[in-house]
Amino acid sequence: MLTVKHLAKSYDGEKKSLTDVSFSVRPGEVTVIIGPSGAGKTTILRSINQLIRDDDGEILFDSTDMRQLNRSQLRRARTRIGMIFQNYNLIEPLTAIENVLHGCLGTKSNLAGMFSIYSADEKQEALKLLEKVGLRDFAYQQCRNLSGGQEQRVGIARALMQHPKIILCDEPIASLDPKSTITVMDILRNLATAEGISVLINLHQVDIARHYADHVIGINNGQVVFDDATSALTDVAVTNIYRKDANQEGSLMYEL
């Protein structure tokens, strides 16, 4: 489904943000990436749909390398990859249904997309998706008036509007309260189990990862240090993923 091979990235040309990252994601599974802040989790996720241009490696999505695509090919490939964000990144002055319909922009003609000319089917589907995430009654509310948990659910509906094969989730619950966290994670879990969509999630919370993931990838300092079924994620393994190397320890002392 999705296979990442030898991915490498450096932001300043010297210090490596990612060094040789390889892993794969299977259909219908929830895969969680955990690791300390600054380990490179976001870079990995954003390299997959090429929002960040990496330096080296291979990203095989449906056996085409995302890195080799030209502009229009990349746009077409992106239509099948949903994405949700920590800050939701909805267009706040627009209503929930408008934001959900943004999910089908990639399959529309330029003009139809620019001027919000959506087909009856698309409108119908957007409403159905809002129903699915429990926000049917909020369809005509401006997103700036929604709560964080509601906004994230609109984000999920927008991603689903793309008919994605995979959904990338960049810290989806980092800004949410515990109750919304469970709602959002339950929805994501259900998408994998019931609809066979692959879900790849960046997380900080190990307990959430243990509860929801089928597979866990541990990243430390730009490298994969754990890649196994969730049942193998022992406390020792977690300590190893979150360990600091000598340099980082030194900088921490300074902060204190």
Add this chain to the structure above:
Amino acid sequence: MNSDIQQVTTFFNKKRFRLTVLILILGMAYVGASFGLGFQTQSLLGVQDGMIWLLKNFVPNATSNGYWSEILQQLYRTFLVAVTSTTCAAVVSLFLAILGAKTLTVSKALSWLIRGFSSLMRNIPIVAWAMILLFSFKQNDLTGFLALFFMTLGFLTRAFMETIEDFGTEKIQALQATGATYLQVIFQGLLPEVAVALLTWVLYMIENNVRDATLVGLLTGTGIGFIFNLYFKSLRYGAAGLVVLSVIILVVTVELISNLVGRLLA
């Protein structure tokens, strides 16, 4: 412990010293400039005499009321010039700002070119614009329109560009991630988010241009500026005072309307 307290005291003493020096420098600059200009500070004491003369002569009287219809007519023309120049400039500025904003530009060189252009446009004083354009376009409303247009174009391009850049890349990326095209991202994402902010700038600029249009008219011989000059030079001070009053009323009205519109939009 004592040395710590000593350190804090020294820190505040240094800060006080710097402030004192700054105030002294400003004072010296005033003294130096007065000396250079031959300006006598005590002459400020006589200012009220001049003010009283102004009030006596420029307060509109019974005869100046006969000028209302002419004044209102010219005021209306001036207002139209200000509004049309601002709105035309706003449309062009939006295109330039999108192409020039660092987060959306298609090429860095183009972005710099637009920045340079807008900087040039807005740093030429409106008076210079009017006088330069006067050569080619003579005394008519178009000259005033163009002078205001160019200055506004420079200003709004810059203001729009910064508003657009504040919008950030995250939401742009979120739409790009759905496979949306460049134009779709702009129409579905950027414009809805920044529309209110941009409109606020346009309203501010209309206000500003109503004021400036008076000055430009004075130079180009059109509109309210022209009749002010005419009354003033023919010693009809009461009527000239009425012109000033009418401009103030117009500017305040425009400001009130733009505040109202701003509140309705937010």
